[in-house]
Amino acid sequence: MNYFSARLPHRTRAVTGNRLDDIEPSVRRRLAWHLPDNFRYRPLVEQDEILQWVTNTIITGATDYRKYQAAASKQRYGIRFRSIRNGRIVGLTNPADTDASDAESDNPAMPVSTLAPVHLEQEMSDLIRFKTATLTSYGFQRNGVWNDETSDQKVEHLGLLFGAFIAKPDSPVRGYGMSPKALTFAMLVIPSVWDWYLQWREQRRGFYTAWESDMLVIGQSMVREDTGWLRQMPHLAERLRPVPGLISEEDVARVQANWAGACDDLFRHARHREKEISRVAKVHRDPFEPILAVLEADSPLGEYRKITEEILRLMPDERLYPKAKAEAVRSFLLLRLGLHLGLRQKNLRELLICPKDRVPTIERHLENLKRGELRWSHRDNGWEVLIPAVAFKNATSSFFGSKPFRLVLPDLGGLYDMIDAWISRHRAVLIGPADDPGTFFVKSVKQTSASAAYNQTTFYEAWKLTIQRYGIYNPYTGRGAIKGLLPHGPHNVRDVLATHILKQTGSYEQASYAIQDTPEMVSQHYGRFLPQDKAALAAQILNRVWEAA
Numbered sequence: 001m002n003y004f005s006a007r008l009p010h011r012t013r014a015v016t017g018n019r020l021d022d023i024e025p026s027v028r029r030r031l032a033w034h035l036p037d038n039f040r041y042r043p044l045v046e047q048d049e050i051l052q053w054v055t056n057t058i059i060t061g062a063t064d065y066r067k068y069q070a071a072a073s074k075q076r077y078g079i080r081f082r083s084i085r086n087g088r089i090v091g092l093t094n095p096a097d098t099d100a101s102d103a104e105s106d107n108p109a110m111p112v113s114t115l116a117p118v119h120l121e122q123e124m125s126d127l128i129r130f131k132t133a134t135l136t137s138y139g140f141q142r143n144g145v146w147n148d149e150t151s152d153q154k155v156e157h158l159g160l161l162f163g164a165f166i167a168k169p170d171s172p173v174r175g176y177g178m179s180p181k182a183l184t185f186a187m188l189v190i191p192s193v194w195d196w197y198l199q200w201r202e203q204r205r206g207f208y209t210a211w212e213s214d215m216l217v218i219g220q221s222m223v224r225e226d227t228g229w230l231r232q233m234p235h236l237a238e239r240l241r242p243v244p245g246l247i248s249e250e251d252v253a254r255v256q257a258n259w260a261g262a263c264d265d266l267f268r269h270a271r272h273r274e275k276e277i278s279r280v281a282k283v284h285r286d287p288f289e290p291i292l293a294v295l296e297a298d299s300p301l302g303e304y305r306k307i308t309e310e311i312l313r314l315m316p317d318e319r320l321y322p323k324a325k326a327e328a329v330r331s332f333l334l335l336r337l338g339l340h341l342g343l344r345q346k347n348l349r350e351l352l353i354c355p356k357d358r359v360p361t362i363e364r365h366l367e368n369l370k371r372g373e374l375r376w377s378h379r380d381n382g383w384e385v386l387i388p389a390v391a392f393k394n395a396t397s398s399f400f401g402s403k404p405f406r407l408v409l410p411d412l413g414g415l416y417d418m419i420d421a422w423i424s425r426h427r428a429v430l431i432g433p434a435d436d437p438g439t440f441f442v443k444s445v446k447q448t449s450a451s452a453a454y455n456q457t458t459f460y461e462a463w464k465l466t467i468q469r470y471g472i473y474n475p476y477t478g479r480g481a482i483k484g485l486l487p488h489g490p491h492n493v494r495d496v497l498a499t500h501i502l503k504q505t506g507s508y509e510q511a512s513y514a515i516q517d518t519p520e521m522v523s524q525h526y527g528r529f530l531p532q533d534k535a536a537l538a539a540q541i542l543n544r545v546w547e548a549a
Contacts, residue, residue, distance in 0.1 A: 027059075033469060034058050036476045050476050058468050058487065077173040078163040079114050079180075081124050081155055117180045119239065120162065124155060127185070127222075130229045143227040149346065149393065157215065164200055165193075174200070178243055186236040188219060189255055189262045190247055191269040198273065207282045216274040223263035223270075234259040291492050293484030301339065301500040304493070306481035307471040308335050308413070314470065314479065326426035327444060331466040333422055334441065337385075338463075338493040340409055342515040345490045347372060347387055349459040353440040355423055363388060363404060372405070374419075374440050382408045383419055392516060399516050460489040498526045 034054045039047060116124065130137070131146040131154075146154065162183050167175025176196065187193050194216070202208050222230035230236070237256045242249045255262040288295055297303040311332045318325040338348060354360050354375035361373050363386070372387025385407050389400040409415060427442055430452065434445040437453035443462070445452050454462065464487045472487070473480035494515045501511040508519040511526065 030059055031055070034474055034477065053476070054474075058472050058474070060487075077167040077171075077175060078156070078159045079116050079166070081116050081121050081159060114163070114166075114180075116159070116162070117183060120180075120183045120185075123185045123236065124158070126233070127229050128155065140229075140232055141227045142229070143221075143224070147393070154218065157218070161197060161215065164197060174203075176200075176243075176246065178246075182241050182243055184236060184239040185222075185230055185233070186240040186255070187243075187247060188230065189223060189259075189266045190240075190251055191266060192246060192251070194219060194266075194270060194273065196246060198277070207280075208277045209281050209283070212277050213274050213281060216270045216277070219270045220267055220274070223266050225264070225267075228263065231260070231263045237262075287492070288495060290486035290488035291495060293482055294496055295499045298503065299500065300496045300503065303482060304335075304339065304496045307467070308332055308339075310470045310479070310481040311335075311466075312414075322426075322429050323444065326422075326429040329418060329422050329426045330430070330441065330462075331470065332418055334463060334466060334490070335493070336413070336415055336418070337409075337440075338490055339497065340415075341385060341407060342494050342497045343387075344393060344494070345456065345459060346393070347391060348490060349439070349441065349454050349456070350391075351385070351387075351440045352438050353423065353427075360386075366391070377408060380408045382411060383416065384408045394517060397516075397518055399512065399518060405516060463490040464488065495526070498522055502526055 031051065031054055035050065036042075039050065042050070115121075128146075128151050130140065130142060131144075132148075132151050136142050163175075164173070165176045165178045166180050166183065167173040167177070169175060169177045197215075198208075198212050201212055222228050224231060237259050240247070240252050240255055242252055291304075294300050294303045311328055315328050316324045337343075337351075341348065343351075350371045352361065352366075352369075352371055352373040354373050356376040360375035366373060366386070367388040367390050370388070370391040372385060372391055374383060374385050376382075377384035385405070387405040389395050389402055389404055392400065392405070394400075409419075430442050430444045432445045432452075434450055434452045436442075437451070439453060441454060441459070441462075442452040443449060443454055443458060467485065467487055470479070471481055472485045473483040497514040498511040501507070501514055502522070505511075508522045508526075511522045512519045515522075
């Protein structure tokens, strides 16, 4: 049976005919990819064992955080703000406190489509305008500017905060039960409001995390003397109303009588709480956990590269399965470009494409778009990636020095052949009749998804799907490259690159070059993988004396 299976033109195609009637269709489709060919002929005990392993390891990823996230995803409590920027909805909150989601809610007490009241949305608009405008409005002062991604994140986090207060106490969320009409940013100058929210989050998760500290930092920045937005909006005090058990009439009177004094009190309180929480905060989501099997290898990059080799091994026949072939090529290029460039998700997702027969986009236009481009360099006779510094999250970092990021991709491991095939044939297969978004990576256009452009969520899912199908070793099918790997997103590729260079050189500076960051950041985030290798690195130098003798 294995002899014939190995000669199929599409060896990763999902097996059909398995009886999984007790599993909902959407889950059944995802499971089918990871079941062995003889699944239906195995004893029921083995079938249950396989289904449980696939569900826990490949579909969900069996970490404590993912279990918490799965449970929290059923309890939606955030509120939405719209018309915040460019007339589009932003800040659609995720109940698991991670990425945005458009899923329907199972919580009748707080539907996910709950919109912020008009007055609160206006306040949020004023805050975003204050923090994103090129020039500060006359009479105001500020410290720092938010880019689009940062402002979206802050809207999301604040939406979760306000959503907790209006969720019903008898719902699974166990919110405070405030009326939406009582919501206002002015309530954020009341210490008791922050204390309830902090304790509510601790009770939900079981301990404090860096999230609470980060929220307190936001609170401090908004009431900071001279530059805090909330500090400079004293008229909001008139919107503050008593809330039984949370905001007393004395609190309202005190704030309305002395707005600046109330801001000072909150600043001191938030700073004190931040220090207290920082001492006891735990890490719930270890970002390295899904890829520890890679990071603990002697050559993390060599280990992760096995996934691209697995994609090539299982590549379907283009003549019979043109769309499946195109998707496999996309998966290959996702990982290869990620491993060569070390970019953040946004920069990789928004990378534009300029075919060889077109003139590359001028750098000034790319700066206006805040995007990079893959183009053919006649000078270097190779595919070049050029990304202006302003397109990066850390654009002001010393790494860039106001210079663009430029890298010529190496023609190794069939990379150029795959790029040429992707541009000339496969990319168009996935776009179909939809409009071309101009980006290098495009989605598979379907009836339920008419746009070929990726967003943050769909790009993450595309990467995770690649890892699920080709990266995680499945003992029941024999497919998958790495034992112990778990589902993860594109950001983890930066962890692989930084850790690989640290293990090979022991240099934080060289590791920072691979991910466009600073040695200090690398030391802070990746130092845990170096101590066990320091002695070995030193021994290599010392042992040369004995080898020479």
